[in-house]
Amino acid sequence: MNHQQILELLPAYLDQELSLSEAGELERHLESCEACRQAYAQQRDASTQLRQAELRIDAPPALLQRIEAALPRQITPRGLLRERFGQWLTSRSSNWAALGAMAMSIAVLSVSVTLYRDVPSPEQRLTQELVDDHVRSLQSNHLFDVISTDRHTVKPWFNGKLDFAPPVIDLAQQGYPLVGGRLDFVNDRAVAVMVYRYQLHPINLYVWPGNDAGNTPVVVEQKGYHLAHWSAAGMTYWAITDAGAQELNGFITKLRAQTAS
């Protein structure tokens, strides 16, 4: 190897990427060549300084949560829970071993055990599913996938994540500010959830395509939560909150006024 070739191989020598024979030849050249020794020292010092400066930047802790939330449902612990929970419900046998293995919130499970003892109507089941989902969204601190009070941020966020475009309406002027949105899986399909607030009460508004509810909102109460559902312009809406029936009615009236306009 000539001088120029040796110079070019210096980085690989520094990184221990040369074969033994190449390294030996290079070392013999270094002994006799001051220019190569200097070039090598310069590169080695730069490398050492870089490594000693500890410049590696770790991911902020919130990023993992953000990524898990953005991945399709199954990958998240919550998705896995839902999957197992679903399997358990379908089999509906008293599989206590599986129950124990789930090691989940006993509260949620016992509620479901009581409920599923009698075979409920599809609507009762959906109501229950939404109550559970609402409670879970508050418990697991997973109210939002996207946090924004701006509907122009929330609406595009749903692009490509759903096979429909949910109407996103801000009601801040009317006292019900939009605070975020998330994807969820209820009624055997992916749905959009818009999260609003009335004072300190979160309101989850579930939306998916369909005309299966009437045009007039029906308000029901279940376990202290108020739920309402209705259909409009090819979309089915379910709103749920721990606020009172009157507040929920106010919310729906204002929402429907905006959708219509």
Place this chain on the structure above:
Amino acid sequence: MADPTSEQRFRTQVLPHLNSAFNVARWLTRNDQDAQDVTQEAYLRAYKFFPGFHGENPRAWLLAIVRNTFYTWYQQNREQASATLFDETIHSLEVGNAYQDDSPEVMLIRRENQKQVHMALRNLPLEFREVMVLRELEELSYKEIAAIVGIPMGTVMSRLGRGRQQLAVLLAPMKQEA
């Protein structure tokens, strides 16, 4: 990805490399928020492509996706990116734990050093910066870097050589002061 074993493999093989993915994205974008966006987008792509991945080096595979995602982003945001001069981490660098016994003066000099090196690496042209970060910070082999960047191993070597020379030049004034 309906296959639960594939799901599980993604969780155990790809998700744990988040710090590497973010570090590379962070040094390429030179901005915290953009790095988070690029990392997230890269993970979504990785998730999509994962069933087709049968290699033995998920970290290198992930970093190649991070790099590609970055270049897509970079082409879309070139003007904004070049206008970003302020880098917030320079002002919030922590001194490593191993040095916490040093006197305040030594710590101050060390911190100052760290800032200088950070600035020097940050200002390297992209093609040198990326191989430097993959080698010096992520400690990947020439073979891995060649696969990630899509260049021959000889080019990895020459870019590292020139990158280190440029860094040495940028750091030279500081050495004289010390």
